[in-house]
Amino acid sequence: MHHHPQTKDGLFRMAKRVDLDAMIPREDFGITDEAYVLELIRDFPINHLEADSPIRRLLRKPDFQRETNHWTPDQLVTFLASYVDAEVIPSLILWKAPRYIFVIDGGHRLSALRAWMEDDYGDGTISLRFYKGDISDEQRAIAKRTRKLVEKHVGRYSTFRSQVDAQGIVSTKESRRAQVLFTRALALQWVPTDNPNVAETSFFKINSQGTPLDETETLLIKNRKKPIAISARAILRAGSGHKYWLAFGPERTKQMEEVAEEFHNLLFDPEIESPLKTLELPLGGQVSPVNALALLIEFLTIAGTREKEGKSIDKYTEDSTGDETIEVVKNALQVLRRITGNGPSSLGLHPAVYFYNERGKYSKFLFLGMTALIQEKLGNNDAQFFKTFTKVRGGVEHFLIENKSLIGLVLQNLGKTQRVPKMRELFEYLVTELKANKPIKLENAIAQLGLRGRILDINAIQTAPTISDETKSMLYIKTAIKKAL
Numbered sequence: 001m002h003h004h005p006q007t008k009d010g011l012f013r014m015a016k017r018v019d020l021d022a023m024i025p026r027e028d029f030g031i032t033d034e035a036y037v038l039e040l041i042r043d044f045p046i047n048h049l050e051a052d053s054p055i056r057r058l059l060r061k062p063d064f065q066r067e068t069n070h071w072t073p074d075q076l077v078t079f080l081a082s083y084v085d086a087e088v089i090p091s092l093i094l095w096k097a098p099r100y101i102f103v104i105d106g107g108h109r110l111s112a113l114r115a116w117m118e119d120d121y122g123d124g125t126i127s128l129r130f131y132k133g134d135i136s137d138e139q140r141a142i143a144k145r146t147r148k149l150v151e152k153h154v155g156r157y158s159t160f161r162s163q164v165d166a167q168g169i170v171s172t173k174e175s176r177r178a179q180v181l182f183t184r185a186l187a188l189q190w191v192p193t194d195n196p197n198v199a200e201t202s203f204f205k206i207n208s209q210g211t212p213l214d215e216t217e218t219l220l221i222k223n224r225k226k227p228i229a230i231s232a233r234a235i236l237r238a239g240s241g242h243k244y245w246l247a248f249g250p251e252r253t254k255q256m257e258e259v260a261e262e263f264h265n266l267l268f269d270p271e272i273e274s275p276l277k278t279l280e281l282p283l284g285g286q287v288s289p290v291n292a293l294a295l296l297i298e299f300l301t302i303a304g305t306r307e308k309e310g311k312s313i314d315k316y317t318e319d320s321t322g323d324e325t326i327e328v329v330k331n332a333l334q335v336l337r338r339i340t341g342n343g344p345s346s347l348g349l350h351p352a353v354y355f356y357n358e359r360g361k362y363s364k365f366l367f368l369g370m371t372a373l374i375q376e377k378l379g380n381n382d383a384q385f386f387k388t389f390t391k392v393r394g395g396v397e398h399f400l401i402e403n404k405s406l407i408g409l410v411l412q413n414l415g416k417t418q419r420v421p422k423m424r425e426l427f428e429y430l431v432t433e434l435k436a437n438k439p440i441k442l443e444n445a446i447a448q449l450g451l452r453g454r455i456l457d458i459n460a461i462q463t464a465p466t467i468s469d470e471t472k473s474m475l476y477i478k479t480a481i482k483k484a485l
Helices: 054-058 073-084 107-118 125-130 137-153 157-165 173-183 196-207 215-222 227-236 250-268 289-303 323-339 364-379 383-412 416-435 442-448 469-484
Strands: 043-045 059-062 092-096 101-105 185-190
Touching: 054 059, 073 107, 073 137, 073 173, 092 196, 101 107, 101 196, 157 173, 215 227, 215 289, 227 250, 227 289, 227 323, 250 323, 289 323, 289 364, 323 364, 364 383, 364 416, 383 416, 383 442, 416 442
Parallel strands: 059 101, 092 185
Antiparallel strands: 043 185, 092 101
């Protein structure tokens, strides 16, 4: 993961990113159509981004470009300030395809400028339309904060606009900036090729130099036309945003959007607040794009198939009809509906009990371990298991609540690839022992996971004078679960 400097006002310690994804639409790189005869423009003044500009209407991002949400509010403000203060900004790199102009490098820069011009930092008209009105509270909060920072350090675009129209020449910082704004232009380079494959190669070459793509993004881009990648992106956005599945035709597209929305609601609703004030917690943890996509890929790898060991993203073939993608989502949804939801087959596993640690932090390994167990039992048509589980679940839940911090320690001592299978084994072990009416000994449960040694339960002892959000969450969970059970 990348490390980001703490934001100036320390309000948000985690790097919260501004969602600018709606500013430049996506399009398939390989689209071949009658070519427009377009003179290659030499540079890029800001009026090319005005609402009625023909150039803006031709601008596209490649469909495999990652989401435009990697800038913090501070980075966005710094960029806008350096734009109006005539500081050097790296040139844009564009590629002229038959029908569109693709942004090969500079997507964030152009999106930030357009967001400023439209006063839409992920919460305005364009974004709302793009996400069909479905915008998270976190996204709204970040947008509001970005707007405040921009107004404080740079100013509103509309103010600059009106200053240029007013003829009186006053040499204030404002009017100097306004003049720069409407006279400067971003430098431009064109990728000199007609061949989409050559353009795609230069896209990856150029983009591997900036913010490095993390593992999840690389995996998604390399396998972008395969069922798991298409499904994960659809589910993350509840079937809105850029439609990676349009090639599937109207019937499959509609199906995809409906299933993705149900999937999203089961996994990510309601949103988490910190510190916790409710036990209504989402099964999938936080919706921050990178975490959620990583979780979805792992979940779909296990639950998207009925093969015993799961089936990884790269083992699928590219899907042009949507049949396989729908199959993957439906398989996974069957597992998900066992874990949660109002259906008759739902076990209704309580996220706070099963998938969060004693401090209210989400544990994806517990979640994926349970997923693997259910996927296996569904694959074997083992209806008996679900009956048994229902009989002994009181004991399972008691064990989990008592030993959360210890399970956390065990997870830290397991190798990366062992964590999910070992949690699956732990759940299965608990069910088997309780079914045989055996008391669960902690030592045996841990030994089951391949760890030996005496066990001291080290429940985090609070020594700091201030109570952190984690501790508040921990105290809340302790008392609330006692009541809930």
